[in-house]
Amino acid sequence: MKKNLYWLLGLLALVVFAVVVAFLVRSNFGKTEVTYQRIQNPDGYMTTARLYRPKYATVDNKLPAVITINGWNNDKDTQGPSSIELSRRGFVVLAVDPYGHGESTGPYGGITAAKSSGYELQGVEHAYDWLIQQPFVDAQRIGITGHSMGAGLSRAVGSARPDIKAVVMQCSCGPVEGFDYRTLNNFLCIYAQWEEMGTVDGGRGDERFDDPDFYQGLGFDAPIVWEQNYGSFEDDSAFQISLNRSTHPGMPPSHEMITDLVEWMRRALKGEEYDAHWIPQGQHIYTYYDVFMGLAFVAAMATTIPLANLLLKLRFFAGVAVTMPEGIIAKKKDWRKMALRNGLIAMITYPILTLLGIALSVFLLPKVLAAPVPSGLAMWSIGNALIFWIIFRKWFKHNRKMHGISMNDMGISVDRETGKLDWKVIGKTALLAAILIAWLYVLVSISQSLLGIEFRCEYGTLKQFALPQRFGLFLMWIIPNLALMLLNNGIFLFGMARQPEYGGAVKTQVIWWLKNCLAVLPFLVLYLLFQYVPAWILNTKVGLGLVGLPSIFFSAGSMYALSLFYIIPFFIVLLYFLTHFFRLTGRVYLGSFFVAMVVAWVWAVGHQINIFP
Helix, strand or coil: CHHHHHHHHHHHHHHHHHHHHHHHHHCCCCCEEEEEEEEECCCCCEEEEEEEEECCCCCCCCEEEEEEECCCCCCHHHHHHHHHHHHHCCCEEEEECCCCCCCCCCCCCCCCCCCCCCHHHCCHHHHHHHHCCCCCEEEEEEEEEEECHHHHHHHHHHHHCCCCCEEEEECCCCCCCCCCHHHCCCEEEEEEEEECCCCCCCEEHHHHHHCHHHHHHCCCCCCCCCCCCCCCCCCCCCEEEEEEEEECCCCCCCHHHHHHHHHHHHHHHCCCCCCCCCCCCCCCCHHHHHHHHHHHHHHHHHHHHHHHHHHCCCHHHCCCCCCCCCCCCCCHHHHHHHHHHHHHHHHHHHHHHHHHHHHHHHHHCCCCCCCHHHHHHHHHHHHHHHHHHHHHHHHHHHHHHHHCCCCCCCCCCCCCCCCCCCHHHHHHHHHHHHHHHHHHHHHHHHHHHHHCCCEEECCEEECCCCCHHHHHHHHHHHHHHHHHHHHHHHHHHHHHCCCCCCCCHHHHHHHHHHHHHHHHCHHHHHHHHHHHHHHHCCCCCCHHHHCCCCHHHHHHHHHHHHHHHHHHHHHHHHHHHHHHHHHHHCCCHHHHHHHHHHHHHHHHHHCCCCCCC
C-alpha cells in the first residue's frame, strides 16, 4: 500500500514539475503574459485564442502583432512553437482556433482564396478585428501566419484585410485559380521539401519551382528561385518562397521554419531593425515546451498505475483482479504467423476503411459522424475488430477441440468450465477505468485552470471538454475503440498470441510490451515508410502518388498516412498500459476500457468537428 502511495506522489510531483517548466518556457520565464481569450463575434459565434503579450507591450509602447493559425484537425497550441518564439522577440501573438477547431463554436465551412466575410474565413477575421483594438498593439504592423489549412486562412484573411503587412504560409501555398499572390503584402511561402498534401504530384517540393503550372500560377514567367526575394520590404512588395527540409506535419515544430518565420516578421514589421528585445535567429527554446508537455502527458498517464493498485485494495473492487489464466503459450512459429497476419490486415485495411469512414462523415452522416478524421479511424477500428472476430471464432473452435481451451484462457471469463461472463465484475472494471479517466481529467483541469497547460505530445492531447458536442463524441467513440482493444489488442495479444513468463515481473512486463508492439505496429510503420521513402530516398512522388490515386482519395489518404506519425508512438505508450493492466487483473477488460477511453478522449478534443448553424 505504502509503495503504491509513494509512487503516486512521486509521479504527481513529476507532473507538477513538467507542467511548471512548460509554463515557464511558454511565458519566456515570466516575461510574457499568456492568457486565454474568448472573442464574441458579430455573427453570434465565439472564437477562442491564446494571447501572448510581452509585458513591456503597453499603451505607451505598442508592439507589432502576429496571428497564428493551426492546420486542419489541430488546435491553436500546435502553433505554440511559433507563438513562443515570436513573443520572445517582441511581438504580441494571437494563436487562434478557427471555427470547428479547439473551443471555437462557429461552423466549419471550408477555405476559399479570399472572402470579405462569412464562414470561409472561419472567424479569424474577427480575431484580427479584435486584436487591432487592443491598446498595446500597433494596428499598423500586423502579420499573419498559419500551417496547412491555417496557411490557406492566412492567405484569405490577408487578402480580406489588406492592412495586414505580412503573410507567411507554412505549406499549402500552391497556385489558386483566380488569386494573385502578388496582391498580398510581404508574402513568404515556406514550402516543405517533402510535401505530401494537396496534389497527386506530392513528393519533392523543390521540383515544383521548375514546373510552369506552379510558377505561372503564382504570376511568374520563369522558374522561381527559392530563397530569393523578388520585391522590397520598403513598399511591402517582398515576395519569397523558401524550402524547408520537412514533411507536411513536420512543419509547425520545424526549427528551420520558425527561424525563417521570425526573421521575415522582423523585416516586415520592425523595419528590419534589431531592437533591444531581439534574440538572434536560431536561438529557440520552444523544444523544451514540447518536451515538458509530453513529459506531463506520460507522467500523468503513469499515475493511473499506482492509483489502480490502490483502488483494487478496496473491498468494492474485490474480484476485479484475479490470477492470470494459464492459457496456452503460443509457439514462436505460431506467434510470428499470427503477428504477420494481424499486421497485414491492419495495413491493408487502413487506407481503405479510413477513406470509407471519412466519406460517410463528409457526404452522408456529417451531423452524426461529426469529426471526419476520427470517423475514418473509427471505421478502421470496427472493420479490424470484425475481421479478427471471424478469424478468432474459427481458431477458438479448433483449439477448444484440440487443446481444451476456454474463454477463461483468453482473459474473458472467470469460470473455466462454463466460460460464462461475470457482468458484475465487468461493470466494476468499467467503473474502475472510468475513475482512472476521471482522475486524469481532474489533473489536466487543474493544470489548465491554474497555468493554462494541457497534456499533449505535439498533436495528441488530453484537455478539458470545452463543448458539450465534444463530450458526446467522446462517449460515441469509446465503442469502436473498445471493440478494437478487446479483440485485436486484448484477446489476440493475451489469448491467442500469449507469451511465456521471462523470469521476474518487471522483465516479463517489458518483454511482453515490446513484443506486443511488434505484433501490432510494424506494418503500420511499413505503410508510413511506403508513403515517404520514395520521396525521401528515391526523389519521386510519395507512395500514394505513385499508385495513381485520384485526387479526391489522395488528399484524404495522405492525411491518414501522416497521422501515423503520432498514432504509432501514441500506441507504443498505450500498449504498455494494456499489457500492465492485463497482468495486474488477469483479464483483458481494464486495459481495454482504459485505453479505449483515452483514445476516444484524444479524438474528441483534438480534431476538427462539424458545427452547424
